Amino acid sequence: MTGAYRGLTWDHPRGRDALVAASGTMPGATIDWDTHPLSGFESTPIADLASRYDVIVLDHPHLGEALAHDCLRPLDEVFDPGDLRRWATETAGPSFASYTLDGHVWALPLDAATQVAATRVDLAGEMPVLWSDVVALSQRVPVALSVAGPHALLTFASICVALGEEPGGSEGFVAAATGTRALELMTDLVARAPRYTVELDPIGLLEDMVHGDSVAHCPLVYGYVNYSATTLDRRVSFTDAPSSVPGGRVGSTLGGTGLAVTRRCEVTPELVEHLGWLLSRDAQEAFIPAHSGQPSLRSAWLADSVNDPVGGFYRDTLRSVTQAWVRPRYDGYIAFQTEAAEVVRSVVTGGSSIAAGSSELDTLYLNGIRPTEGSTR
Missing domain, CATH: 3.40.190.10 (Periplasmic binding protein-like II)
Structure with missing residues (x-):
């Protein structure tokens, strides 16, 4: 050549x-x-x-x-x-x-x-370990979720993993009870998050954290080592993604x-x-x-x-x-990820109900997108 x-x-x-x-x-x-x-x-x-x-x-x-x-x-x-x-x-x-x-x-x-927790320790203090700790922290300092673009679905999926269920079952994307708990948690956190953060991708969120003081913690964001350099004036500390119970699996995609x-x-x-x-x-x-x-x-x-x-x-x-969950890799998954993220984002920002969102996720997943076992389709 x-x-x-x-x-x-x-x-x-x-x-x-x-x-x-x-x-x-x-x-x-x-x-x-x-x-x-x-x-x-x-x-x-x-x-x-x-x-x-x-x-x-x-x-x-x-x-x-x-x-x-x-x-x-x-x-x-x-x-x-x-x-x-x-x-x-x-x-x-x-x-x-x-x-x-x-x-x-x-x-x-x-x-x-993979998705990990990002904390400005100078603003948040002790870094949360459990999802219940994240909720408690969000009542004291600004906590943001990563829900822009496909990340709304990826955050949802990771919470489901922490709750004990990997997405992608034969009867739906996740069981109704698991999906409802995850969407309730996300909706609660988004309601208290700085509104502009719902439009930031992981890079945007981390840039915001190192250049300003408006976000103290993000419990799930893709880790970027660049924002943890010890030379930064406002460095981000990264730790494992949250679990739902002590000693449980961390939920990450x-x-x-x-x-x-x-x-x-x-x-x-x-x-x-x-x-x-x-x-x-x-x-x-x-x-x-x-x-x-x-x-x-x-x-x-x-x-x-x-x-x-x-x-x-x-x-x-x-x-x-x-411990990270590996996403499906069939032809059509990216289309599902894009559409399903829109559904999750609508729910957690108040545009649709949790019940309607859960049903729509399963419809998207089951209607010709989910592959047969062992297939790349």
Whole structure:
């Protein structure tokens, strides 16, 4: 191949800086990285992106759509099986597994992330552990929920997990009793939250927390290590997502990013070496953290050298990554996620009733969107 590969990632230092810095460090593997906003990362059709780029950074729920359009290369046909087995055992939580579907690996887990709790300790004091603690805190200081875009549904799903039920059953998205409890909790918290926060995505919420004093706590927001740097005047402390009972499972929905290679890409040994290096211990424990990135290897999440500059961000949220719920990955899930988030947002902001919202969620889920077992559809 002549010239540079075309790559697409998302426009935030965590998603951009390390990839740009690494590009060109290996002869023959230069990648010219374009960026799109977080909303594009979350919802742009993968087939469209894959027609224009050789390497794309994606979120695991897009895999069903990608497989339906046959636009990604199976990485087990590109990388050494031993390397793939090693990465499968070394990455944090289900990050590697989330990119494995239908017997193939479709992306490399560059970055591990999940929903965690974010606190301005100087405003909130002690960080809540249980959902009942969050409610009590919201009666004293401003507490916000992440409900913009798809995050309304993801927050709802994580609360259901904490209540003891993973979404995606055979008779509905969640049992009526579980869904009602989750929506009641969200509605109660949103009613006391600063009104403008319902329009902020996770980046917007965290930017708001480090640049102002209007939000003291967010119990569920995707963790961004950049906002926990000890050099910040108003730093955010990140801890595990809340549980519903002492010692119970933390409720969180896996995020993170994977590096996928598209069908249009002319794969060379140099490109394989470059992408594989991004998952090496040298890159994950040193290069990526030094360039605003968030690694995926468990060894990096436990290393003092990675944790010390960010106030223990990784150690303090590893349990949430390990126990995180992995979203469905069938063709049609992203459409469901988008529509269902609108339903949840309408309920928690007072636009519709909890009963009506619960019924509509099940209707969306069951009407031709839910796949048969083992299917990517």
